Amino acid sequence: MSAEPVPVSGGFPFDPAPEEMRAMAAAVAEALIDWTAGLEDAPAEATEGGIELARRLAAAPPETGTRDFQHVLEEALGAARRTFEYSGPGYLAYIPGGGLYTAALAEFLAQGLNRYVGLWQPSPAIVQLEENVTRWLCTLFDFPLETSQGVLTSGGSMANLSAVVTARHSRLGEDFLDGTYYVTDQAHGSNTKAATIAGFGARNLRLVPTDAELRMDPVALSSMIQADREAGLRPFLVVAAAGTTNTGAVDPLEAIADIAAREGLWFHVDAAYGGFFQLTDRGRARFRGAERADSITVDPHKGLFLPYGTGGLIVRDREAMRDAHFEGAAYLQDLPPSGELPNYNELTPELSRDVRGLRVWFPLVLHGVEAFREALDEKLDLTERITAELEADPNIEIGWDPELTVVTFRMRGGDEQRSRRLLERINASKRVFLSSTLIRGAYWLRVCIVSHRTHADRIDECAAIIRASAAALT
Ligand SMILES: Cc1ncc(COP(=O)(O)O)c(C=O)c1O
Numbered sequence: 001m002s003a004e005p006v007p008v009s010g011g012f013p014f015d016p017a018p019e020e021m022r023a024m025a026a027a028v029a030e031a032l033i034d035w036t037a038g039l040e041d042a043p044a045e046a047t048e049g050g051i052e053l054a055r056r057l058a059a060a061p062p063e064t065g066t067r068d069f070q071h072v073l074e075e076a077l078g079a080a081r082r083t084f085e086y087s088g089p090g091y092l093a094y095i096p097g098g099g100l101y102t103a104a105l106a107e108f109l110a111q112g113l114n115r116y117v118g119l120w121q122p123s124p125a126i127v128q129l130e131e132n133v134t135r136w137l138c139t140l141f142d143f144p145l146e147t148s149q150g151v152l153t154s155g156g157s158m159a160n161l162s163a164v165v166t167a168r169h170s171r172l173g174e175d176f177l178d179g180t181y182y183v184t185d186q187a188h189g190s191n192t193k194a195a196t197i198a199g200f201g202a203r204n205l206r207l208v209p210t211d212a213e214l215r216m217d218p219v220a221l222s223s224m225i226q227a228d229r230e231a232g233l234r235p236f237l238v239v240a241a242a243g244t245t246n247t248g249a250v251d252p253l254e255a256i257a258d259i260a261a262r263e264g265l266w267f268h269v270d271a272a273y274g275g276f277f278q279l280t281d282r283g284r285a286r287f288r289g290a291e292r293a294d295s296i297t298v299d300p301h302k303g304l305f306l307p308y309g310t311g312g313l314i315v316r317d318r319e320a321m322r323d324a325h326f327e328g329a330a331y332l333q334d335l336p337p338s339g340e341l342p343n344y345n346e347l348t349p350e351l352s353r354d355v356r357g358l359r360v361w362f363p364l365v366l367h368g369v370e371a372f373r374e375a376l377d378e379k380l381d382l383t384e385r386i387t388a389e390l391e392a393d394p395n396i397e398i399g400w401d402p403e404l405t406v407v408t409f410r411m412r413g414g415d416e417q418r419s420r421r422l423l424e425r426i427n428a429s430k431r432v433f434l435s436s437t438l439i440r441g442a443y444w445l446r447v448c449i450v451s452h453r454t455h456a457d458r459i460d461e462c463a464a465i466i467r468a469s470a471a472a473l474t
Contacts, residue, residue: 011065024069025108031077036087036101039453044090044433050082084433086308089453092462093435095245095273096450098305106362107307110355118351119332120341127341130357133364137298138314140278142291149318151348152300152310152356156272157190159297159313162325162348164194164237166295166315167266169324171236180228181237182206184216184251186244186439188270195237213400214247214439216240218255225263237266242287242296243274246437246446248404250274253289261292269293272311273450274404276303279373282380286403294320300360304372305452310356321347379405379449382459386447389463395470399439405449408439411470416443418473425469432462 012020057079066072085091087099115123117130134150153159164181172179176199183191185207192205206228209220225235238260240251253269260267269290275298277283278290290296294317300310315321322338326346338346345351364372383405390396390409399408410419423436423445436445447462 009064012067027073031073039088042085042088043430044085044088045427046082053082089458090432092447093433095302095448097301097308098452099307100305100363102363102366103306103359106358110358115355117355118345119335119343121335124341129361133357133360137312141296143314143316147318148314148316149321150312150314151344152312154309155311156297156299159311160190160270161194161197162313163268163295164198166321166324167237168198170320171266178234179236180204180206180233182208182221183239184208184210186210186214186246186249187239187241188245191239191270214249216251218252218259222259235265239268239270242269242271242290243404245273246439247400247408248402248406250286250403257289257292266294269296272297272299273302277376277404280377302450375452382449383407386459386463393467395474399444407447408444410444419443421473422469426465429465432465
């Protein structure tokens with residue numbers, strides 16, 4: 001570094017000296033390596049004292065900085081200790097993320113490099129690496145590469161938002177308040193939230209009934225569309241789930257694709273949780289029909305085990321996506337339009353954003369696609385394994401046959417209070433951490449197996465904890 005460092009009162013210069021940078025990075029790497037090594041034995045939930053710690057940490061930033069990097073690092077690590085252990089093998093609540101070290105390294109690199117990817121021209125080859133990821137996502141779902149486009153978002157919710165906005169623009173134009181869209185009560189809330197943000201209200205929402213397996217009833221969908229047309233409304237979007245959050249149910253995608261094609265509706269598949277099971281034979285078979293969607297949401301921070309903060313959307317018709325998001329600006333006139341490479345800002349709500357491509361590309365290249373396929377196949381096997389264990393228990397009742405990797409269960413007979421106590425007991429073990437949900441008004445516990453760190457030993461331990469807890473309550 002040739003320039004003189006800017007003097008900073010008390011703390012580090014904005015660009016610390018090379019040896020300081022080395023020491024700081026080494027301290028972070030060391031901490032993360034220890035952290036990762038400790039995940040196996042870390043409590044699956046450790047929020048006790050978390051709120052008190054939060055209160056102690058509440059403070060405005062100091063006027064004068066500090067050179068005690070280790071202290072600042074320790075404070076952050078301490079804050080991260082009083083949490084759910086999202087990255088550990090026993091975290092089986094909600095939808096687990098993973099937290100790949102290779103993605104974290106890529107993120108450090110990306111932030112350090114600080115390249116700009118809102119438009120392609122400033123960093124063509126970095127955009128290309130991101131395109132390697134989004135092209136792969138399109139290929140994974142057999143979308144035609146000539147017309148389709150993927151983008152990486154901050155998560156599934158933002159991907160669903162861009163999908164709804166694209167659908168609205170493509171099918172309804174500017175006067176859209178007579179549009180109606182169709183989801184089931186099992187759809188993730190981010191879909192209706194997206195529609196609300198996109199300007200729709202309760203009167204535009206149609207909740208399509210589900211069958212006994214909690215899958216969208218296509219016959220009901222058809223007749224609701226028909227009734228809305230007869231009422232002079234404009235049905236424009238159907239959102240199907242390729243893996244609901246509650247139970248992992250997969251809507252009948254082929255039948256829905258047929259209806260959407262016949263009726264001219266935009267067909268969006270929310271595969272935020274389930275999407276990457278498409279890598280496996282079993283997943284691909286269950287998702288048949290997804291390849292006919294207009295758009296699909298996937299979440300690398302779920303099925304690719306990335307740290308939180310990376311979702312994705314693929315859209316069959318790139319132009320529809322661009323038409324819905326494009327806003328020209330005179331101050332960008334020096335930069336060329338999308339061509340061989342896309343301008344992501346023409347396709348999404350964002351202009352400036354972090355480089356998301358590297359944190360997906362690093363793991364895909366370093367581990368290889370096959371490693372992800374095998375890990376996801378293992379999750380499907382583990383689901384069968386724990387389902388069999390719980391089915392064999394006279395005190396436990398299984399809710400629905402898992403299609404992916406969510407197992408729902410409760411105390412046999414459905415006594416809600418006892419099932420609530422069951423969850424408390426299981427989570428008190430600190431070896432596993434589960435969550436609950438309401439399905440058709442009834443209380444169910446869920447085991448959701450996604451993390452690359454969850455293997456047969458922890459799943460067997462989880463089954464044993466559940467069975468012992470249920471026996472103690474009987
Ligand atoms: C099916 C489904 N859709 C959308 C989302 C929202 O994704 P995100 O939390 O990445 O915004 C989730 C999150 O769990 C989900 O399971």
